[in-house]
Amino acid sequence: MSGNQYHVAVVGATGAVGQQMIQTLEERDFPISTLTLLSSSRSAGKKVMFKGQELTVKEATPEAFEGVQLALFSAGGSVSKELAPEAVKRGAIVVDNTSAFRMNPEVPLVVPEVNESDLNDHKGIIANPNCSTIQMVAALEPLKQTYGLHKIIVSTYQAVSGAGANAVTEMKEQSKAALNGEEYTPEILPVKGDKKHYPIAFNAIPQIDVFEENGFTYEEMKMINETKKIMHDAELHVAATCVRLPIETGHAESVYVEIGRDDVTVEDVKELMKNASGVTLKDDPSNQVYPMPLDAVGKSDVFVGRIRKDLNQKNGFHMWIVSDNLLKGAAWNSVQIAESLAALNILK
């Protein structure tokens, strides 16, 4: 990294991911000259601590981006669509954590462990992938690089914090009510804007985001399409089933893959994972060692375990991938992109 310091803005500074971004910028000691915290007019005026200083959150307007060099957006798709181009117009590079620009062919979609060099092609906006996509591609890229990768079938076990802080509150209140035998009317999950709401406490909801025409949810199609884009392989077969569960933080994924060779052993895959950047192998069945959401909270790595060779398909493997959806799935991957931008001298 150069010795430069940057004027950084965080948009959505009072949200769950925005708060994690600010904390991660502090923990990583990202070189910041000025930190501008932005939000909707409703949250403007709130105070947020950064490196021992109290900063006041301001309303996100086009003019608020004057002088900003790097803007991290996590305030919903409509805010990004409106304000990211305004930030770029004023000279900022935008790292956007919403789905607004992810599939735009002009916008790099980046997980640094997988496709850091795509950052060189940016035209102002860089997209941060969906949380459930990030942890999966980070774990599978070493397999792809070493053996080739043909097929992915994933079933997710997703935490409620992925739907925002209000959804977590709903889950907790609802859990208390259920344990006390009381009624509780859900109003948020599975999708705030959809017609019906279902209880998440002691339940499993096989819907994340709205349904598409083809019967897959938008979340499932995000995993399918984003994976192909990040891995630069339009021919890769990807299928996803996404399920919301009563877990506060930490997405888990049961993943089946078919790789390009038949002679690979479980030990080979474990060795690969041990040496993979951003990945921690947690896989010792005889001692009941495997990743779990509760253990992943607050950690930036992607945890991989339960690696098994398929009993019939010689190039088939099963594994279990867990990560903190607010960190590697969102805030940490965004800050990691910022670090890459500085290291590659793209952010000057």
Added chain:
Amino acid sequence: MSGNQYHVAVVGATGAVGQQMIQTLEERDFPISTLTLLSSSRSAGKKVMFKGQELTVKEATPEAFEGVQLALFSAGGSVSKELAPEAVKRGAIVVDNTSAFRMNPEVPLVVPEVNESDLNDHKGIIANPNCSTIQMVAALEPLKQTYGLHKIIVSTYQAVSGAGANAVTEMKEQSKAALNGEEYTPEILPVKGDKKHYPIAFNAIPQIDVFEENGFTYEEMKMINETKKIMHDAELHVAATCVRLPIETGHAESVYVEIGRDDVTVEDVKELMKNASGVTLKDDPSNQVYPMPLDAVGKSDVFVGRIRKDLNQKNGFHMWIVSDNLLKGAAWNSVQIAESLAALNILK
């Protein structure tokens, strides 16, 4: 069914599944002349209601099976291994809900919707399959019959009641503690007899039952081996990843299958499921209709939804299968076997 009435015994009468068996026998009005309730010496003496009468639970000994024509066992594998042969010796037909005899080639392993006629080959003992296997094969058999079935890849979302009533208590106490920010030391899950115990509240544990040498758990191998046996297809490719979740009752499964034809549509599969015995189709994405554990509790059917055609594999389909693990997964399937035994005049 003939007009006969039978002397029936329930072994494990005070357990979660035993209680459901007694209730199901009552609800189905199974023709019973005498109901003998048996348990360990620890629970003997307890009173249980059946059709308005108070019955006293007696200790399960070999002699307790004198005169018994049908014995439903659900008191753990070691009790079945010891006492099921004693019951058979005294003239009873045993329906065993443990894993003790399931893979014994002399013992039929039966889900009535799939292989009822296997009952004709019994030699005294009939095994009730594992809960997660039953609901899957009940939903997939119509596909196999109509189109052929080559491959199954399943990831489960399993409820805590599958591990017994004490595990449910642990989950509830632990959930309360977590919501109050208090410590709680788990002592039961993932497996009572295993070395380490992990929290289930707001977590996901990718271990059900103990680990085998090949890295799969015993639960996963049960799903793999039992499915092949019930479906009479040793060549069927089956892979399973089994996960315990903070859900009280109702197992869910994300299932990928490859069938024997390329030209089948989602509508074809829905039509099959609509007409399948013991299966209820719940699949209308535009109205957010899909099966969930909370909705399945107390119902005997297997619920199927989220049916999608794979986007790459022409003979590939994804679906979401939910059922009450204590009913179709255990008590109801056992009583259903008893009804079949009477209807087929095997139980005389």
